[in-house]
Amino acid sequence: DQQVKQNSPSLSVQEGRISILNCDYTNSMFDYFLWYKKYPAEGPTFLISISSIKDKNEDGRFTVFLNKSAKHLSLHIVPSQPGDSAVYFCAASVGGGSNYKLTFGKGTLLTVNP
Amino acid sequence: EAQVTQNPRYLITVTGKKLTVTCSQNMNHEYMSWYRQDPGLGLRQIYYSMNVEVTDKGDVPEGYKVSRKEKRNFPLILESPSPNQTSLYFCASSPWGYEQYFGPGTRLTVT
Numbered sequence: 001d002q003q004v005k006q007n008s009p010s011l012s013v014q015e016g017r018i019s020i021l022n023c024d025y026t027n028s029m030f031d032y033f034l035w036y037k038k039y040p041a042e043g044p045t046f047l048i049s050i051s052s053i054k055d056k057n058e059d060g061r062f063t064v065f066l067n068k069s070a071k072h073l074s075l076h077i078v079p080s081q082p083g084d085s086a087v088y089f090c091a092a093s094v095g096g097g098s099n100y101k102l103t104f105g106k107g108t109l110l111t112v113n114p
Numbered sequence: 115e116a117q118v119t120q121n122p123r124y125l126i127t128v129t130g131k132k133l134t135v136t137c138s139q140n141m142n143h144e145y146m147s148w149y150r151q152d153p154g155l156g157l158r159q160i161y162y163s164m165n166v167e168v169t170d171k172g173d174v175p176e177g178y179k180v181s182r183k184e185k186r187n188f189p190l191i192l193e194s195p196s197p198n199q200t201s202l203y204f205c206a207s208s209p210w211g212y213e214q215y216f217g218p219g220t221r222l223t224v225t
Contacts, residue, residue, distance in 0.1 A: 006156075034213065043118070043204050043216030044157070089157060100145050100164055101172065102214070106156035 003027045004092050006105035014113055019077040021108050023090030026071065030092040030103075035064060035075050038087045038107070047088075048075070080112045116141045118217035120205050126223045127195055135190045135220050137205030143215075145208045146188040147172070148180065150201040151219075157204070163188055195224040 005024045013019045023033075031052040036044035050057040050064045050073070057064050063076045077084055090105040118139045127133055139146065147162035149172075159172030163182040177199055179191040188207075192199060200223050206214035 036216075041219070043206075043218050045216065046213045049213065091157075100147070100162055100208075101159060101170075102147075103159075103173070104149075104157040106154060 001026070002106075003030075004090055004103050004105040006088075006090055006108045008108050009106070010109040010111070012111045012113060013080050015082055016079045019075075019080045019084065019110055019112065021075040021077075021088050021090075021110065023073045023075075023105055024071055025073075025092050027092070027094070027103075028071065029094045032093045033064070033066060033073050034091045034093075034102070035062075036089045036091060036104075037084075038089065044089060077110075080110075082112050082114050085110055085112045116215070118205055118207050118215050120203075120217040120220045122220060123218065124221050126225065128225055129196055130194050133192050133195060133222075135192075135203060135205075135222070137188045137190065137217060138186050139188075139205075139207040139215070140186065141207060141209070141215070142185065143207035143209050144185070145214070146182065147206045147208075147214065148178070148188070148190045149204045149206065150174065151204065152201050160190070160203075195222075197224050200224045 034049040035047040037047045038044040048059050048062050066073045087107045089107045091102045121136045144165045148160040149157045158174045161180040163169045203220045205217040208214040
């Protein structure tokens, strides 16, 4: 069973507009969530994270929102840039710092068109 | 430069021929991990290590072995590779266990 789900395999947006990537999870024990970005032929790179005690975390153009009751999180990119075109993975963990096991979603391919 | 390195980057081998993929990090991180990425399945954790001589299974450990004799190195061993282990493999390290730094990947093909 898939505990972290990214139901949109791909998303296409225009440069300058907002990109919203969604992620749902089923394990209510998850208490830390991360987003990674991956370019072709490279390893994933950490983008932003959020603890379950928060509902929002912002870093420049990137904002992650967490809705615990809905077991849903989203990544907002504003404004989107062509260099943001990549695969985005949502990941989750249990343990508040003591567990090192990350569960990833399948990823969403974001394409930002000039 | 702080980095995670993997070797080889590409490998084509035959069923049953033992192989090792090396992973090394120069950031003095305690935590290291191996993942495989397959189309439609995302990233799945194979094994992880929280420190020297401490390893544990991830979600898909079958057919793999690891060892952590030194802090900087975390090799992935396939004793008898099979075609279903054809995949893209990533090594990662972290000082805390969450915000992991990934290597560039090793594309393995088993025929």
